[in-house]
Amino acid sequence: MSENYKPIGVFDSGYGGLTVLRSVIDELPQYDYLYLGDNARTPYGTRSFEVVYEYTLQAVEKLFEMGCHLVILACNTASAKALRSIQQRDLPNIDPTRRVLGVIRPSVERIPEVTRSGHVGVLGTTGTVKSESYPMEIRKISVGHPVRTYQEACPMWVPIVENNEIGTPGADYFVEKNVKQLLEKDAKIDTVILGCTHYPLLSETIRKFLPKHIQLLEQGPIVADRLADYLTRHPEIEQKCSTGGSRRFLTTESVENFETRAGMFFGESLQAEHIHL
Incomplete structure (x- = not known):
């Protein structure tokens, strides 16, 4: 070499x-x-x-x-x-x-440029959600501009992607379910981070169930x-x-x-x- x-x-x-x-x-x-x-x-x-x-x-x-x-x-x-x-x-x-x-810090640093309500959602794997890394990093950058963070674990999304089930009724079911559960946590959420690098492959499906005024942040x-x-x-x-x-x-x-x-x-x-x- x-x-x-x-x-x-x-x-x-x-x-x-x-x-x-x-x-x-x-x-x-x-x-x-x-x-x-x-x-x-x-x-x-x-x-x-x-x-x-x-x-x-x-x-x-x-x-x-x-x-x-x-x-x-x-x-x-x-x-x-x-x-x-x-x-x-x-x-x-x-x-x-x-x-x-x-990849977490760069994603979080983008939030102040995007959110107007200061209410942000995170869609991630169970491990990432349990780690509390997104809320912790968001707290660091939101001094003086409080940002409220709500997380939703989506354990079925990675298997859906890796088994090439994107666009199937099963994928729609689980994406709609998790997006709905996230948005039910706070009606003021106006920005959602895709907290897993598999999730961009589901972005079209996610946008189907996400109100148009909500910004979707992809990490890539x-x-x-x-x-x-x-x-x-x-x-x-x-x-x-x-x-x-x-x-x-x-x-x-x-x-x-x-x-x-x-x-x-x-x-x-x-x-x-x-x-x-």
Whole structure:
């Protein structure tokens, strides 16, 4: 592997992070990207903080080993349960010049620009909702401008997407049910965050059951926009990201299984490599 190969690493427990990577590549196509999906151990959402932290750290260290100086945790569960510990506890010992970023903070930072009522809903996996990461991050940015946050766990949405049931009556049933339950918590909600990287594939269905005045925030475009801004503000990091325009895809599961499903999330077919963590 060339010493000049310093890709931006993108990690997810499975496939969902490919929706984020797609948006990032669309906005910043010049960089090299290295995607790692821990498909053999997915889902992370039902696992403890300790296990998610352990698995995520293993993936981050592997991406560092393969030349990445910047890694994005394109996974809400990993961002919720592992990011802070890795940033504060591990990076100073591994290499204080490297960076690990998540997807929750960029999504939350967009809220003040969008909400008028200050009442925000979050649709997420059970693990992300239980972590309380969104309400905690929203409280940090809403000093002086109080934002009320309401969450709804949607445990059936990821299986619907991964089993390619999008657009079926079953998908409609569960999406309508969860959207309705979220909106019943507060009639003033005017902004809804999709707190899982699988959910953009359900966005058309979600919009069917969401009143038109409610803004729907998808993480991919937001993360891409914030990453572009981050690299502009941190030239010392940007200079360590190689610009060969290449994309590599790694999975801890079988390559065949990964390639069969990954195209649905990435928007085009791709070739993957198997890796052990």
